[in-house]
Amino acid sequence: MFNLPALPYAYDALEPNLDEETMRIHHDKHHQAYLDKFNAALEKHPELFDMTVEEILKNLKTIPEDIQTAVRNNGGGFYHHSLFWEMMSPDGGTPSDDLTAALASTFGGLEEFKEKFTQEAALHFASGWTWLVQDSENKLSIISTDNQDSPVTKGLLPLLGLDTWEHAYYLKYQNRRPEYIKAWWDVVNWNYVNKKLNS
Ligand code: MN3
Numbered sequence: 001m002f003n004l005p006a007l008p009y010a011y012d013a014l015e016p017n018l019d020e021e022t023m024r025i026h027h028d029k030h031h032q033a034y035l036d037k038f039n040a041a042l043e044k045h046p047e048l049f050d051m052t053v054e055e056i057l058k059n060l061k062t063i064p065e066d067i068q069t070a071v072r073n074n075g076g077g078f079y080h081h082s083l084f085w086e087m088m089s090p091d092g093g094t095p096s097d098d099l100t101a102a103l104a105s106t107f108g109g110l111e112e113f114k115e116k117f118t119q120e121a122a123l124h125f126a127s128g129w130t131w132l133v134q135d136s137e138n139k140l141s142i143i144s145t146d147n148q149d150s151p152v153t154k155g156l157l158p159l160l161g162l163d164t165w166e167h168a169y170y171l172k173y174q175n176r177r178p179e180y181i182k183a184w185w186d187v188v189n190w191n192y193v194n195k196k197l198n199s
Contacts, residue, residue, distance in 0.1 A: 057076060116142055
């Protein structure tokens with residue numbers, strides 16, 4: 001069985017950018033529901049409990065067909081939310097020299113990266129995620145994925161991800177996704193991104 005990771009900070013730690021009630025519902029209800037459905041699917045093929053969730057999503061094509069869609073949706077949802085909590089912090093530091101250099105050579109600079117990512121996340125017309133990813137040749141890019149489809153299934157390493165499902169922001173921001181994105185930048189855990197880069 002997979003277990004729900006606790007938030008690495010208090011429910012109200014990201015206030016006022018991400019409000020306590022949203023964090024509680026998002027973690028205790030949504031994340032829990034993905035986990036429960038993921039575990040229920042794996043019960044049908046319990047040998048899969050020996051794999052990590054990353055391995056399962058990387059090898060999604062080899063997962064038994066009768067649970068492949070459930071694993072794609074709920075394994076993805078479980079995994080992405082586990083990352084999302086780690087990718088935010090009330091005290092997330094700043095981009096390292098290596099990350100700053102990589103963002104400069106790929107996007108022209110930190111501000112240009114943030115602008116491009118923001119635009120991608122604001123315009124992505126689906127429930128899903130926007131990601132900063134790194135490929136096997138260490139090249140950075142910004143992508144969006146629909147639903148809970150995972151960058152790791154495409155062979156990409158997620159360095160930073162933003163949940164753009166309405167449940168992530170609707171209580172506080174209603175339909176104002178751009179305001180949510182703007183507030184989210186202030187709680188990004190750059191220390192996490194610094195550590196993941198080239199890993
Ligand atoms: Mn979510």
